[in-house]
Amino acid sequence: MKRICAKASGFFTAAVSILLACVITGILMYGMGYNPLDAYYQLFFGAVVGLSALSESVVKMVPLVFTGLSFAIAKRSGLVNLGATGQLYIGALCTTVVGVYVTGLPAALHIPLALAAGCAGGAAYGAVVGFLKNRFQANELITTIMLNEIATELVNCLVDGPMKDLDALTKFPQSKAILDSAVLPKILTGTRLHAGFLLALLAVALYGVFMKRTKWGYELRVVGMNPSAARTAGMSVQRTQLLAMLLAGGFAGLAGSIEMLAIQKRLMQSFAGNLGFDGIAVALLGGNQPLGILLSAFLFGMMSNGSNKMQMLSNVPSAVIYLMQGLIILFVVGRYLYSKKLWEGLIPQRKSRREEVRP
Amino acid sequence: MAFLEMRHIRKTFGSTVANDDVSLSVERGEIHALLGENGAGKSTLMNILYGMYPADSGEILLNGRQLHLAGTKDAIANGIGMVHQHFMLIPEQTVIENVILGNRGNPFVLNLKEQARRFTELAAKYGMEVDPWCRVDQLSVGQQQRLEILKALYKNAEILILDEPTAVLTPQEVQGLFRMMRQLTDSGCTILFITHKLPEIMDVCTRCTILRQGRTVCSMPILPGADQHELAVRMVGQEVELALHKQAAHPGEEVLRVTGLHCARSDGVEAVRGVDFSVRSGEIVGICGVDGNGQSELIRCITGLLRPSAGEISICGTDCSGAGVKRILRQGVSHIPEDRLKMAVVKEMDLCENMILMHYDQEPVCRHGFLSWRAARLQGEKICRTYQVRMSSLTQAVQELSGGNQQKLVVGRELAQDPKLLIAVHPSRGLDIGATKYIQNSIIAARDRGAAVLMVSTELEEVMELSDRILVMFNGCIMADIRQADATREKLGALMAGIKGGQTCGS
Amino acid sequence: MSALSVFLGSVVMMATTYLLAGLGAVFGERAGIVNIGIEGLMLTGALMAVVGSYTSGSVWVGLLLAMLGSMLLAAVFACFTICLHANQTVTGVALNILASGLTVLLFRTVFGLNGMIPQIDTFEALEIPVLSGLPVVGAIFGQPLPVYLAFVLVPVCQFVMNRTNLGLKIRSVGNHPKACDTVGLPVYRIQAGAILFTGLMSGFAGAFLSTGQLSFFTEGMVAGRGYMVLAAVAFGNYSPLGVMAAALLFGASEALQYRLQVAYPVIPTELYAMLPYIITLFAICIYRRKSNRPVYSGRNYLR
Structure with a gap:
């Protein structure tokens, strides 16, 4: 019963946050001379009406599921992984190396190999954060951000140098195309919907089972909530957090890997845009729960898909969705706003300012 | 009209009522004890007086004038000072910075030298020397307490609230504190003394108010020769059942053996210095001592949370020194840690x-x-x-x-x-009498089933009632190994203070 | 003027952006607030400065607008972290995402979609007589006014932090908010003040970036400098002087990047670009325990 209530309140928080964000964004758009209703109409229709729009939203959702999982699993172990971007780039880089330079393999082997390379690359890069934290107590906020920049620069450097496709018609810095044997198959003809979607579903399911039903997931959760109790029970906080960062990096690496094998097919500078940080919004809105992450990833996929249509048809810059996403995160982390305690505290505040004091 | 009066104070936290119609009246210059069990509402009441929480209803009068405390600032301005049970000092900053923090009338550009001079003068007046330029984390616990008192005095406190000040002190340091308290009242201070230890009240207080379950039970003067038992009854509200259901122990084979154990804290100070003892199945061994004399580190070594720097720990004949927590738990060890939450x-x-x-x-x-x-x-x-x-x-x-x-x-x-070895650290800390007795009886039952029990507690009563053998720890060493029958409060108290056969041990 | 002199001049110029924001961030961090949102605050500042300068024709109005804009955003941060107990890191990230959307929206509204770059008033170089004529170091004394201001502020901030009542309060709140509460300090108000000051200085830094160092706004122009500011604060061991050292280092590596790109085109510029990040990583690993990092950093104080 309690559990159902907790779930329901999670959905309530998410729904109210989305609503508030929409309203505020709408007001801002109106204030700047756009028509918010038209914008939202185009945003929504561009995202879900029609098979191609809907499938495109799902395509956009796939990498967000992975980066969302990446943030969520680290967060459950008590770490804030701001490094999904870097892990994603390294994953994409490793995948591209396997996808381009390993030749002569059948697809049944080449695809898993390329995916595994991406996953491993991301995981290794994530593990660096865990290592620095364990060995030097380096604050993960700063190390992840530094590692993001390093990975981005590394990819920039490689696609403009050693990995640059010299045969291409453009002078644009990009790698050679992924070999056909490594390209993820489509699962719906006439759309871009690819097998990565199934992988995303699988990843979410695995995440759920891992967290709730395995001892490693249990360790991870205990470490995240109460590290000293974890130590008393004989768990190694360092090892568990390292595992969490490894998995977080793996998920982010897979995001880059799938993006590369199914959509981009060539490694390019800053191809991932905001995928890494969007994962934070996805995980937060989804309450770090498997189903929640899936739903919120779909929402963000929809938004990113619909925003292009919106920009074309109602002239509102597509960047508006970032405004909305930022607001959504704000209202989710500020969920204390919806608690009865705050409002109860505010009303008799005339008498005494410190009503919400706890013992 | 009393000097300080609190009338009909009521305070609730959510659904729990911490104070319900509590009244308190204190005369100028007295040492007034606030007596009650854990959770009786003493600290809440004093926090209200100090302006930490607003009361839901009720009024506070000082010298017949009503006080409106919107925060601690107002309380301090009215000459109320408080020494919290957990010291409110910033370990990373110097003594003088701690003393002047938040004082009214601090100029924008601080003149620390001048303030330090005034502070040293004040300290000298009460015979409490503390170096104003020392970082607080380099002071001993006793010095930190003195600093807390001086901090309040520096803010011109006339009413001093001491929240369980003796919990972290040795009996000797406690005597020093009492001397200081008397000196303070002589110079016009009024002291409110929160405690649940009866003998201390007898020693130093002139009057006491007893709280039980958030209500005032009574207020009475403490006269020499007053009946401690009567106070205890009023405090707990029923005839205290002092005896536990405990038969004589039948110790079996040795379960835990600790030899020559040394262990250093993270700051390099040696916390455990060459400890030897053993615990046999079917007996309870209690370790007593003032907090911070190495008990915590000793237990952390045995449970594998801390790596000893030298020495041996064997459990059921297996060498476990330096083993991980998991390996030790798998030997049949159960651990009730010191801090539940x-x-x-x-x-x-x-x-x-x-x-x-x-x-x-x-x-x-x-x-x-x-x-x-x-x-x-x-x-x-x-x-x-x-x-x-x-x-x-x-x-x-x-x-x-x-x-x-x-x-x-x-x-x-x-x-x-069904552990072979049960390690219980402060098993009844912060619990009411009912739960305490229940848990103590459960531990005895485990002993009777054949478990070896190692218990740590700072409460002398608990150790003396529960243990079959008592080890006293002081400054990282075991001072004595006493059978329950031979243990007296005085003996244990002296040992806890490091006095053994008339000599002071260690430094 | 010699090449070295020009180089030194550009080091100081580039360091100023980091320094201005860093001086604000130091106070925030010392009060126990980890503000990832500096990136967004700077971005807002950069845009508002251009908007102000464009509409009024005075760079100073732009600066004022920039400070107000970032302080407004910082107030949102303060409101969510202090009143609503929201996680500081996540709130900061939200602020960055929000700012990246908001600035684009605002920018396109004011300047239209077709990106014609109009002429705006910018900070002009102010040569200090005599000093600017010196060999080698001369170019350091031919900078826009905010550069001098930033470096003059360093000792001022250092003094305020270590020698004044205000600094003591801020440091104490970051180390032990509960203890501050017991002596009657308004912990939340001090933290809010520190956050607003961070906002103010970030706005200044953003304004300098778009109307001093460069002369127009481009979308996402802060490009990770906000994060570097945080790194500079950690690198500078949470003291204004240290931040200045870190800012100069980052400025130097940025300036070096441009110069080496010209001098040795063989080595990819990305490798130089990586340099400050790698140095910061090492620096953070080396510091560890001797840090001035506040004990209660990044956690919300609940009474």
């Missing part, structure tokens, strides 16, 4: 998840890395039933339980493992 439970998780915390990777809960929640539920239900944990369902979060029920859960979880 910090070390023993995950308060956001539900009961079921907490029930498996110490053996989550053991059959039948865990097979091939997968957890069986069905098995966990079965175990959890059994423990809750056997150990009378009051709860509405196993999916309730632990933080919704009362402290007593949380501790019962921890004790039940550990005893359900």
Whole structure:
């Protein structure tokens, strides 16, 4: 019963946050001379009406599921992984190396190999954060951000140098195309919907089972909530957090890997845009729960898909969705706003300012 | 008209009533004790007086003038100072910075030298020397307490609230504190002294007010030769059942053997210096001593949380020195840690998840890395039933339980493992009498089933009642190994202060 | 003027952006607030400065607008972290995402979609007589006014932090908010003040970036400098002087990047670009325990 209530309140928080964000964004758009209703109409229709729009939203959702999982699993172990971007780039880089330079393999082997390379690359890069934290107590906020920049620069450097496709018609810095044997198959003809979607579903399911039903997931959760109790029970906080960062990096690496094998097919500078940080919004809105992450990833996929249509048809810059996403995160982390305690505290505040004091 | 009066104070936290119609009246220049059990509402009342919490209703009068305390600032401005049980000092900053922090009338550009001079003068006046340029984390506990008192005096406090000041001191330091308190009252200070230790009240106080379950029971003068037992009865509200259901011990074979154990804290100070003892099955060995004399480190070494720098620990004949926590737990060791919420439970998780915390990777809960929640539920239900944990369902979060029920859960979880060695640290800290007796009896029952029990407590009463043998720790050494029958308060008190056969040991 | 002199001049110029924001961030961090949102605050500042300068024709109005804009955003941060107990890191990230959307929206509204770059008033170089004529170091004394201001502020901030009542309060709140509460300090108000000051200085830094160092706004122009500011604060061991050292280092590596790109085109510029990040990583690993990092950093104080 309690559990159902907790779930329901999670959905309530998410729904109210989305609503508030929409309203505020709408007001801002109106204030700047756009028509918010038209914008939202185009945003929504561009995202879900029609098979191609809907499938495109799902395509956009796939990498967000992975980066969302990446943030969520680290967060459950008590770490804030701001490094999904870097892990994603390294994953994409490793995948591209396997996808381009390993030749002569059948697809049944080449695809898993390329995916595994991406996953491993991301995981290794994530593990660096865990290592620095364990060995030097380096604050993960700063190390992840530094590692993001390093990975981005590394990819920039490689696609403009050693990995640059010299045969291409453009002078644009990009790698050679992924070999056909490594390209993820489509699962719906006439759309871009690819097998990565199934992988995303699988990843979410695995995440759920891992967290709730395995001892490693249990360790991870205990470490995240109460590290000293974890130590008393004989768990190694360092090892568990390292595992969490490894998995977080793996998920982010897979995001880059799938993006590369199914959509981009060539490694390019800053191809991932905001995928890494969007994962934070996805995980937060989804309450770090498997189903929640899936739903919120779909929402963000929809938004990113619909925003292009919106920009074309109602002239509102597509960047508006970032405004909305930022607001959504704000209202989710500020969920204390919806608690009865705050409002109860505010009303008799005339008498005494410190009503919400706890013992 | 009394000097300070608190009338009909009421304070609730959510649904719990911490203070219900409490009244207190204090005369100028007296040492007034506020007596009560844990959770009787003493600290809440004093926090209200100090402006930390606003009272829901009731009024405070100082010199017949009504006080409106919107915050601690107002209390300080009215000459009220408080020394908290957990010192409110900033360890990373210097003494003088701590003293002047937040004082009214500080100029924008600080003149620390001048302030330090005034502080040293004040300290000299009361014979409490503290170097104003020293970082607070380099002071001893006793010095920190003196600093806290000086800090309040520097803010011109006339009413000084001392919240359980003796909990961290040796009996000798306590005497020093009492001398200081008398000196302060002589110079016009009024002291409110929170405690639940009766003998201390007899020593130093002139009057006392007893609180029970958030209400005032009575207020009475302390006369020489007053009946301690009567006070105790008023404090706990019923005839105190002092005796536990405890038969004589029948010690069996040796379960835990510690030889020549040394251990250093993270700051390099040696906390345990060459400790030897053993615990046999079927006996309770109690370790007593003032907090911070190495008990905590000793237990952390035995449970594998800390690596000893030298020495040997063997459990059931197996050498376990430097082994990990898991290996030690698998030897049949159960551990009731010192801080329940910090070390023993995950308060956001539900009961079921907490029930498996110490053996989550053991059959039948865990097979091939997968957890069986069905098995966990079965175990959890059994423990809750056997150990009378009051709860509405196993999916309730632990933080919704009362402290007593949380501790019962921890004790039940550990005893359900049928341990060969039970390590219990402050098993009844912060619990009411009922829960305390229940938990103490459970520990005795475990002993009678053949477990070896090593218990640590700072409460002399608990150690003396429960243990078959008592070890006294001082400054990282074991001062003595005494049988229960030979233990007296005076003897233990002297040993806890490091006095052995008339000589002071260690430094 | 010699090449070295020009180089030194550009080091100081580039360091100023980091320094201005860093001086604000130091006070925030010392009060126990980890503000990832500096990136967004700077971005807002950069845009508002251009908007102000464009509409009024005075760079100073732009600066004022920039400070107000970032302080407004910082107030949102303060409101969510202090009143609503929201996680500081996540709130900061939200602020960055929000700012990246908001600035684009605002920018396109004011300047239209077709990106014609109009002429705006910018900070002009102010040569200090005599000093600017010196060999080698001369170019350091031919900078826009905010550069001098930033470096003059360093000792001022250092003094305020270590020698004044205000600094003591801020440091104490970051180390032990509960203790501050017991002596009657308004912990939340001090933290809010520190956050607003961070906002103010970030706005200044953003304004300098778009109307001093460069002369127009481009979308996402802060490009990770906000994060570097945080790194500079950690690198500078949470003291204004240290931040200045870190800012100069980052400025130097940025300036070096441009110069080496010209001098040795063989080595990819990305490798130089990586340099400050790698140095910061090492620096953070080396510091560890001797840090001035506040004990209660990044956690919300609940009474």
